[in-house]
Amino acid sequence: GAGVSQSPSNKVTEKGKDVELRCDPISGHTALYWYRQSLGQGLEFLIYFQGNSAPDKSGLPSDRFSAERTGGSVSTLTIQRTQQEDSAVYLCASSSGDGATGYTFGSGTRLTVV
């Protein structure tokens, strides 16, 4: 597509439920990143996919968080047993480089855990 597409744009879920967030990167971009941004805070790196290489999961805050990227394109971020502190905007970005080039971000998914 022309840009990075994320869905849903907003998600309200009850504490303890699982959620799935989707990211469709720019066509041809081999690198895909997930970040999250809590209210008034900076962007926090979560996970990085590059082609068929093993993902860099070093930023995932707990084992409740996981992500996969199927066919080198669409990615899904899953949060199990959501907690209130998971409330944030989850941003996906893609790039054509290896992490040394600027990214294009999607408009994010605003997750609210009640």
Add this chain to the structure above:
Amino acid sequence: RKEVEQDPGPFNVPEGATVAFNCTYSNSASQSFFWYRQDCRKEPKLLMSVYSSGNEDGRFTAQLNRASQYISLLIRDSKLSDSATYLCVVNNQAGTALIFGKGTTLSVSS
């Protein structure tokens, strides 16, 4: 020391003013540097890359001092539309991802 540190501001300036933002980073091995702009409740957007020799894009000038691990952004002739949060960005230790500062907020008034 935080990986990327910025003065959060806010910087409140009148239209036409010149304003400068500074940023320091901790990883001396960083090779990639950027400034991003983020409007309220929007995603960050790439403003400009920062090169060792310094670079300019219209009213915006970016400088890098590797020895001091310091990056700056200068905005000349500020416009109302420049009001936003400016994020200083460097690549991480592994060179695989970008680390974002918390941003400096600029408010330009008429």
